Amino acid sequence: MEDLRSIVEALIFASEAPLSVDKIVDIIGMADREAVVDILRALEEEYANRNGGFHLSEVAGGYQFRTRADMASWLRKLKGIKPPGLSQAALETLAVVAYRQPVTRQEIEKVRGVDVSGALRGLLEKKLVRMLGRKNVPGKPIIYGTTKRFLEVFNLKDLAELPTLREFQELQE
Amino acid sequence: MTYAIKLDIFEGPLDLLLYLIKKNEVDIYNIPIAVITEQYLNHMELMRSMNLDLAGEYLVLAATLLNIKSKMLLPPEEKEEGEEEQPDPRAELVRQLLEYQTFKEAAFNLGQRTLLERDVFKRGIVPEVKTEPGEELIEVDLFQLVEAFREIVSGLKGEDLLEIDTEKMSLSDRIHEIMERLSVEKSMHFRDLLADVHDRRMIIYTLLAILELMKMRIVKAYQTHAFGPIRIFLAVEE
Numbered sequence: 001m002e003d004l005r006s007i008v009e010a011l012i013f014a015s016e017a018p019l020s021v022d023k024i025v026d027i028i029g030m031a032d033r034e035a036v037v038d039i040l041r042a043l044e045e046e047y048a049n050r051n052g053g054f055h056l057s058e059v060a061g062g063y064q065f066r067t068r069a070d071m072a073s074w075l076r077k078l079k080g081i082k083p084p085g086l087s088q089a090a091l092e093t094l095a096v097v098a099y100r101q102p103v104t105r106q107e108i109e110k111v112r113g114v115d116v117s118g119a120l121r122g123l124l125e126k127k128l129v130r131m132l133g134r135k136n137v138p139g140k141p142i143i144y145g146t147t148k149r150f151l152e153v154f155n156l157k158d159l160a161e162l163p164t165l166r167e168f169q170e171l172q173e
Numbered sequence: 174m175t176y177a178i179k180l181d182i183f184e185g186p187l188d189l190l191l192y193l194i195k196k197n198e199v200d201i202y203n204i205p206i207a208v209i210t211e212q213y214l215n216h217m218e219l220m221r222s223m224n225l226d227l228a229g230e231y232l233v234l235a236a237t238l239l240n241i242k243s244k245m246l247l248p249p250e251e252k253e254e255g256e257e258e259q260p261d262p263r264a265e266l267v268r269q270l271l272e273y274q275t276f277k278e279a280a281f282n283l284g285q286r287t288l289l290e291r292d293v294f295k296r297g298i299v300p301e302v303k304t305e306p307g308e309e310l311i312e313v314d315l316f317q318l319v320e321a322f323r324e325i326v327s328g329l330k331g332e333d334l335l336e337i338d339t340e341k342m343s344l345s346d347r348i349h350e351i352m353e354r355l356s357v358e359k360s361m362h363f364r365d366l367l368a369d370v371h372d373r374r375m376i377i378y379t380l381l382a383i384l385e386l387m388k389m390r391i392v393k394a395y396q397t398h399a400f401g402p403i404r405i406f407l408a409v410e411e
Binding site: 013057064065066067068069072075079085086088089091092094095096098099111112113114115152153154155156162163165168169171 | 184185186187188228230234269271272273275276277278279280281282283284286287288289290291292293294295296
């Protein structure tokens with residue numbers, strides 16, 4: 001058991017992208033998925049209790065070591081690069097894609113009331129949004145959806161973790 | 174010299190309309206169309222006078238507002254027995270506004286999340302760069318690069334040399350050369366890349382090579398402050 005725990009820890013440490021449970025099970029070649037999940041939970045707790053500079057986060061359908069949010073100012077100094085901020089236009093466009101996907105450009109424009117081709121191009125370049133295919137209506141417009149990278153950047157386990165639109169509507173009343 | 178200033182105050186016509194509704198503290202379900210339309214048109218005029226590039230969408234909504242206003246001025250048609258009540262001419266606009274407001278809220282919520290590379294970081298992949306305290310690197314865009322290029326070219330001695338084409342150099346040769354230097358030095362000044370280049374064609378090839386490499390996301394260009402020297406980095410693929 002102790003061994004397995006070290007293996008899982010090592011795998012996550014060395015992985016570029018969030019590492020999924022399935023991938024871990026696959027690598028270790030162990031049928032007992034539950035045991036891996038238990039180990040991940042234990043590790044998550046261990047790092048949380050340790051209260052160090054980083055912890056283990058469940059994000060984008062996997063696990064990843066991430067620095068604590070209150071360390072941000074130091075890390076920005078280390079990286080020396082301004083974080084690529086998202087403009088209001090980009091965020092609004094991204095929100096429509098995230099909640100309405102699969103969605104066409106025309107549908108996004110109907111919601112926002114402005115041309116979104118520039119914002120959409122930026123999101124595609126940042127790999128937050130991707131083309132899913134074409135809609136089977138006249139003109140065969142391209143349909144868009146969010147990527148795994150979107151979940152990773154926005155610290156989401158999955159899309160279901162987003163608050164529902166209804167919650168935002170209620171906020172307005 | 175004239176400056177074209179672009180103020181991103183409003184994200185679009187719907188955003189402007191929402192702003193006016195909030196400012197006047199009126200009920201979104203019962204918009205006083207005459208007042209709001211007038212203010213909307215005034216704002217459009219103001220933005221135009223500030224030399225803002227008004228997108229056609231603002232005009233479309235202005236037309237919609239005027240259309241609703243005129244409909245509301247007409248006396249309601251005589252209702253016959255059993256006839257359905259006339260729909261409120263504002264209904265569709267209200268629906269649109271509420272929907273936009275919801276997504277604006279959702280967008281705000283997204284921006285408030287704990288963002289990777291802003292609030293939290295994973296193990297390093299972005300190249301670490303030594304900067305002076307208080308200095309921040311700004312990613313350089315095409316225009317700054319072209320400006321730097323123009324400066325260098327204008328600094329060249331205007332000797333009229335008769336050029337004899339001895340070796341033919343292609344763009345892809347120059348790309349390979351730059352990549353080779355970058356893989357050794359990791360980062361270098363844009364100016365250094367052009368230091369020993371005097372041939373006009375080579376200068377152009379260098380610029381094109383950098384642009385091509387930036388487009389392919391193989392290199393990135395940064396500067397520490399506006400008009401500062403531009404450094405080219407090898408972008409590490411994730």
